[in-house]
Amino acid sequence: MRLRPGRAPALASLALFGLLVSSRATPSEPEDELKSAIVLSFLRYTEWPATASADDSLTVAVMGRPSLAQVLHRVLDGKVVNDRPIRVIEIKSAAEPQPVQVLYVATDQGAEIKRALADVRSTHTLTIGESGRFLNYGGAVNLLEVDGHMSFEVDLQVLAATGVEISSKLLRYGQIKGKLPR
Numbered sequence: 001m002r003l004r005p006g007r008a009p010a011l012a013s014l015a016l017f018g019l020l021v022s023s024r025a026t027p028s029e030p031e032d033e034l035k036s037a038i039v040l041s042f043l044r045y046t047e048w049p050a051t052a053s054a055d056d057s058l059t060v061a062v063m064g065r066p067s068l069a070q071v072l073h074r075v076l077d078g079k080v081v082n083d084r085p086i087r088v089i090e091i092k093s094a095a096e097p098q099p100v101q102v103l104y105v106a107t108d109q110g111a112e113i114k115r116a117l118a119d120v121r122s123t124h125t126l127t128i129g130e131s132g133r134f135l136n137y138g139g140a141v142n143l144l145e146v147d148g149h150m151s152f153e154v155d156l157q158v159l160a161a162t163g164v165e166i167s168s169k170l171l172r173y174g175q176i177k178g179k180l181p182r
Helices: 008-024 029-044 066-076 109-120 156-162
Strands: 058-064 085-093 102-106 124-127 142-147 149-157 175-177
Touching: 029 058, 029 066, 029 102, 029 124, 029 142, 058 066, 058 109, 066 085, 066 102, 102 109, 109 124, 124 156, 124 175, 149 156
Parallel strands: 058 085, 058 102, 102 124, 124 142, 149 175
Antiparallel strands: 142 149
16 A cells, blocks of 8 residues: 555554554553552551441442542452451442441542542541542542652641541651641
């Protein structure tokens, strides 16, 4: 097959566009893998009050992006942390009556985030999000990218209100917002 002059650049551009589109079909797969590893670290280095769980499992509820929920299922489901199996569930709303230790809010919709955080405010639930304003909305841990690396920030006041304790061994790797109440 011979290409007419002028068509080769157009076909090359189309092929490049196709590569870009296909690479964006799973835009956050590597990022979601990193996020799931960070969630696992939080599960390993966090203690919940004894009354926080009715069963032996550590339940991570994911609200928002189904693609993240799939990665968390694949990476975390069935792993054991501190003699407790991890269970990942996908929920549509934080008001669903399920006792969870971690609520991961994978959306940047402010109203959704605020509603989800309000639904778990009086529980012993560690809230993790990925919105730039997650801590401002009342979340405890926000995952973010800093200089091309995945990091996190923690609001100590929100964390203290939940009764959940994160080890200083983990906290030293993140950014700390607020101070512990006296």
